Amino acid sequence: MTSLANPPTVIVLASGRGERFVAAGGSGSKLRAPLAGKPVLERTLDAVRASGLPWHVEDAGHPGMGDSIAAAVRATSGASGWLI
Template sequence: MSAPTVIVLAAGRGARFLASGGATHKLNALVTGKPVLSHVLDAVAAAGLAWHLVQPDGGTGGMGESISLGVQATPDASGWLILPGDLPLIQPDTLRCVAAALRDDRIVVPHYQQRQGHPPGFGRAWFSALASLTGDVGARAIVQEARGRGAVVDLATEDIGVVQDVDTLADLSVVTAIRERARV
């Protein structure tokens, strides 16, 4: 199977970040001198996978709609990795591992220390289910249904970036500290 497309979700309002005292949208907040979203896009580029950014000017009706827009914009993809734009620690190797584990009728879910994370990967067979998502409900129900049918592969990783997102100023501080330690 050819490599899937990474759908980078960047359409949310970032309300929790602003409510926590953030002065800018969380995706524009700086981590070691670079915006959160830039770290994510750099990791995707370094992974060597095709990608599509979902960032409409007016936002969307929620995560489900964002996923649907991304999948519909890439109908010829062999599968999709659904990557929120607020995961600046995600590693290119993790993206490649999720992509490599995909099959047409399979969903791959990365984990860090037994915590389910992102990006889940969806094989081609899941196109209709993903393309029909609406509102703020993501793909969790699709994963649960697939798990019941034995179509989910849980992929253990050593990448904290699959679970460490930026939703608040406190999260931004944690991510920044991890990045700064990694640079030493």
């Protein structure tokens, strides 16, 4: 595996209202929904940490996904790129 001098930053979007999740039959927050014994957000963060890449959680409650992505990119403007 090649080491990157300035790796991309992983952006974890965690500010949605979960409307599609509820519409599909889920209840509560999809980020707190259990996945193999842990909440989805915890599983996601475990994977992000294990990647060794820099990361940022965007959970400010923006009105839309585009707004969340834009805020996260602004917050990590020194990144060489982003993985969302």
